[in-house]
Amino acid sequence: MFGSFAACNAIDLSIMPGEIHALLGENGAGKSTLVKMLFGVLAPTSGQIFWQGKPVSIPSPNAARRLGIGMVFQHFSLFEALTVAENIALSMDPTVSLSKIADEAAELSRAYGLPLDPNSHVADLSVGERQRIEIVRALLQNPRLIILDEPTSVLTPQEADRLFETLEKLKSEGRSVLYISHRLEEVQRICDRATVLRHGKVTGACDPRRETPASLARMMVGSDVAAVTNAGTGAKGEVELEARNLTVAARTPFAVSLKGVNLTVRAGEVLAIAGVAGNGQSELFDALSGEFPVVDDEAVRIRRKPSGRAGITARRLMGAGFVPEERHGHAAVSALPLSDNLVLARCQSDRKAFIGGGVLGLIRQQAVKSASKRICAAMDVRKSGEDPAAGSLSGGNLQKFIVGRELDRQPTVLIVNQPTWGVDAGAASRIRQALVDLAKSGSAVLVISQDLDEIFEVATDIAVISEGRLSPAYPAGDLTREKIGLLMGGMHGDGGAAHAH
Structure with a gap:
C-alpha cells in the first residue's frame, strides 16, 4: 500500500522449478512493486510469500539472496572506475579473496556463454557486457530463482540471442526465471507461462506460445492496441x-x-x-x-x-522541438504540475500565447491550462487530477505528455x-x-x-x-x-x- 493506493492487490503467482515465467503489464500495473517484495526491497502490507513450500519473510535483498533469489535490475548498479571482479566482490562474502572471485566469475561466465574478462574496467565495456556482469554476479550466489527486469532493452539482436541460450541452460538445470519485458515477441519465444497484471491485480494467465503479440497486448491493456x-x-x-x-x-x-x-x-x-x-x-x-x-x-x-x-x-x-531521454529532472520537473512544466519548456517559443503584456510579463494561466488540457486529450494522458505534479504520473503517461508538449507546437x-x-x-x-x-x-x-x-x-x-x-x-x-x-x-x-x- 502507498497511502490508500494498493500497487499490488491480492496477487496470486506461482513459479515452478525449471520454468521461465513472464510477468506482463502496462506501466503502473504493479510489476516492479511485486518483484521488489520478492527481492526484499519492499515489505508486503498483507498476504504471504512461500518459498519452496514454506512461508518466509524477506526483509532485505541479502535475505533474498540467502534464500536463493537473485535479481538483475533494468538499471545497472555498477561502479565504472572498478574492474568486473571488484564490482562482483561488492555483493559477495567479504572474506573471499578478489582473485578467487575473479577465477569463479571467469569460469562461470564461460560455462553460461557470457564471456567476461574479470580484470576489465567497467568504463571500457559495452552495455551488453555490463549486463553480463550483473547476471554473473547473480549466478555466483547460486540462486534457484532469477528475476530479470527488461533484460534485452540494451542488447543487440545477437546479444539477445545469446542471453536466451543462457536462460535455456538455467532452465535445464532446474532453475526458475521470472522475466519482465514489454517485448512480446520475446515472451512468446522463450517463456513457458505468463501472468498478466493490470491496475495491481492479476487479470490473466496463459501459455504465451499459444498467443500472439496482439492478444498478449490486449490482455495487458484491456483493449486492442x-x-x-x-x-x-x-x-x-x-x-x-x-x-x-x-x-x-x-x-x-x-x-x-x-x-x-x-x-x-x-x-x-x-x-x-x-x-x-x-x-x-x-x-x-x-x-x-x-x-x-x-x-x-x-x-x-x-x-x-x-x-x-x-x-x-x-x-x-x-x-525545432526536443524530447530528451530522461523524463524526470531533464524533460520535466517532477515536483511541479504539468501546466508549469509546459510553461518551462515553451515560455520563449510561445511567449505571446503564454505570457501577458506589461513589464512583469505575467503568465496567462487560462491559456496554459487549456493548452495542457489539449495535450492530455490528444495523447490520452491518464492522470489523477486536473493538473497533477509530473512525478505523480506513471512513466508512460508522463512520456506521452512530454512528447505531446512538443508535438502541440507542430x-x-x-x-x-x-x-x-x-x-x-x-x-x-x-x-x-x-x-x-x-x-x-x-x-x-x-x-x-x-x-x-x-x-x-x-x-x-x-x-x-x-x-x-x-x-x-x-x-x-x-x-x-x-x-x-x-x-x-x-x-x-x-x-x-x-x-x-
Whole structure:
C-alpha cells in the first residue's frame, strides 16, 4: 500500500522449478512493486510469500539472496572506475579473496556463454557486457530463482540471442526465471507461462506460445492496441536538419566522442538512429538540441541556418522541438504540475500565447491550462487530477505528455531520444503513431532509439551509431535486424553489411 493506493492487490503467482515465467503489464500495473517484495526491497502490507513450500519473510535483498533469489535490475548498479571482479566482490562474502572471485566469475561466465574478462574496467565495456556482469554476479550466489527486469532493452539482436541460450541452460538445470519485458515477441519465444497484471491485480494467465503479440497486448491493456500505420510519407521535401562532420570531444572520462557525424533529415522523413546504449546517442542529442552547443556553427544546420553555436531556446525559436531521454529532472520537473512544466519548456517559443503584456510579463494561466488540457486529450494522458505534479504520473503517461508538449507546437524539426523507453504497448503505439503523423504533415523527425521494433515501425530511413561514429543512412526497407545488429557491433561503411539490394 502507498497511502490508500494498493500497487499490488491480492496477487496470486506461482513459479515452478525449471520454468521461465513472464510477468506482463502496462506501466503502473504493479510489476516492479511485486518483484521488489520478492527481492526484499519492499515489505508486503498483507498476504504471504512461500518459498519452496514454506512461508518466509524477506526483509532485505541479502535475505533474498540467502534464500536463493537473485535479481538483475533494468538499471545497472555498477561502479565504472572498478574492474568486473571488484564490482562482483561488492555483493559477495567479504572474506573471499578478489582473485578467487575473479577465477569463479571467469569460469562461470564461460560455462553460461557470457564471456567476461574479470580484470576489465567497467568504463571500457559495452552495455551488453555490463549486463553480463550483473547476471554473473547473480549466478555466483547460486540462486534457484532469477528475476530479470527488461533484460534485452540494451542488447543487440545477437546479444539477445545469446542471453536466451543462457536462460535455456538455467532452465535445464532446474532453475526458475521470472522475466519482465514489454517485448512480446520475446515472451512468446522463450517463456513457458505468463501472468498478466493490470491496475495491481492479476487479470490473466496463459501459455504465451499459444498467443500472439496482439492478444498478449490486449490482455495487458484491456483493449486492442492500435497498430502503427506508416505507409511511407510520400515525397520528401527540403533538408530541415543537417549535421556536417560533427565532431565533439568527450566531456568526461566515461563519455563518448562524436567522430565526423554526417546526417540529413528532410521534411516528410523519419530518420531513426539505432545503436546499443552508450555509443554516443546522448552526446549526439546534446549537440543537435543545443544543450551543449559546438564550436563550429556550420556543424549543425536547422532549417538551412548554421546553428552549431546556438542554444536550446534559439533552436526552438527556429522551429525545432526536443524530447530528451530522461523524463524526470531533464524533460520535466517532477515536483511541479504539468501546466508549469509546459510553461518551462515553451515560455520563449510561445511567449505571446503564454505570457501577458506589461513589464512583469505575467503568465496567462487560462491559456496554459487549456493548452495542457489539449495535450492530455490528444495523447490520452491518464492522470489523477486536473493538473497533477509530473512525478505523480506513471512513466508512460508522463512520456506521452512530454512528447505531446512538443508535438502541440507542430515543430518543423523534432529530435527525440528513446521515445518509448520503459513505456507499455498502448502508450508506445500512441507515441510512435504521433511521430509518423508529424512527418507525414511535412516535418523532419529524428528518432534515436535502442528498440529495433520501434525503429522498423516508424522509420523511413535508418542509420546506426557505434562508438561515436554514424553509418550512412539506408532506406528502412533495405535493412534487416541482423544487418542492423552487425552495424551496431561496429561494422561501419558499406562493406556489404548494410545493403540488401
